[in-house]
Amino acid sequence: MLGEQEAREAIVTTGRRLYERHILASIEGNMSIRLDGDRILATPSGLNKGFMREGDLVVTDLDGKAEGGGRPSSEMPMHLAIYREREDIEAIVHAHPTAATGYAVAGRNLPAAVLAEIVTTLGCIPIARYGTPSTDELAESVIDPIKSYDALLLGNHGALTAGTSLEQAEERMYQLEHFAQISLVAELLGGPKTFSLAEVEQLSALREKAGGRPVPPACYPVDISQETITLTKDELIALVTDAVRTLR
Template identity: 40%
Template sequence: MPAQDESTARRQIAEVAREIYGRKLSGASDGNLSVRLTNGTFATTPSGVHKGRMRPEDVVIVDAAGKTIGGGKPSSELALHLAAYQARPDVNAVIHGHPPMAIAYQLAGGKLSEVLVSEVVFACGLIATAPYSTPTTLQVPEVLGPYLRCYDVMLMERHGSVTLGPDLDTALVRLDALEHTALIYCTVKMMGGAQPIPPHEVDHLFALAKPQTPLYRQAGAGCPAPEPQEPVDERLVQAVLAALGRR
């Protein structure tokens, strides 16, 4: 779906913001969403307005540099949204949410990139988790940049989600699917865990889900791994070196 005209985008943003709050995919003042407009500017949620009470007239219009053209102060993660539009010409809507089960699962050491249920592949593709960056700073788009280029659904460590789409409905469906998947994964973890779907069947699902291989599954695409690399355990390294020294 192409970019939206301003009045449609204002109405959609207010509706989706209320829905996100109503379904507890973000707190009242958390998260933000935006839509690419046909004239090359962007409509986004304002800073500090209750998501459950958002009105079309509250929506802020900014240019590609983030300068406000109409309305009040834009959301605090605007730089993240603009980085997504710059990286992905196919993306016309961005939602940053704070989905509680997805955040909890990541905090508990769960890997959302594991494919435990088939539907996640169709709704989200591969769910990536980007390393921690300080919210509302330019560190967020800097750290998330390589992920935005490669994935449609991302979690930022100890913070929240980013879902992209060709339109706002798709970005919302992906946020909803992320949280629903995390609810299943959290529950199964509490019940003792489950084995992932075997790799050959995951390949089959991806082949069914998308006619073309997504970027993150293409060799040489330069995409970051979907999970942050585990930090090297220095004590283990020293123990190995000491053992080698004794040989």
């Protein structure tokens, strides 16, 4: 766990990199790091993340009460909900990278079980249902998917990654965006080729051997020979939406 000064330096440096790599634009996006106890260091509201200074950052408790002056990101409730839900998460990055956000705005799932590096690191990347930005709706929309996933698309909004360090959360954001770009190219070439169930099981074993959690069931290809297939509400909505769009 970083000390507060180190955490401030890390967020400022990360914000600059995200801005320079066009993962963030203007005043959008936000980041946070879990400090000692129940204290969270977060980016401020209404400031370009590529030009922040260490003193601009705001410390809050897990209820969102800020220490001293400053106003944290208006989407802080989303960060706090995630920290409360998962004690292993130490940092969060929320951004609007172009390709990934394009999928989120289109309501399109990124393909599951098509790229080994994604299966072994992120599993797959679901879409959280839309929640109005800066409201409790947004926080509520991520609670269920964040239980099983470290990277999410936010419906009609953007993307979110979490990790055991800010560096890991940042790298996961780059990885998510790169995968979204690869997925777009694959679609132009006729669509991605999905791994077999056995292939995903092998990749899941590699993931667990490296210390990762088991690959979530939704990341596996569907075995159509099964009598019963289980989907979450959000997965069912996404499936029906894709089907309706195809028929139009």
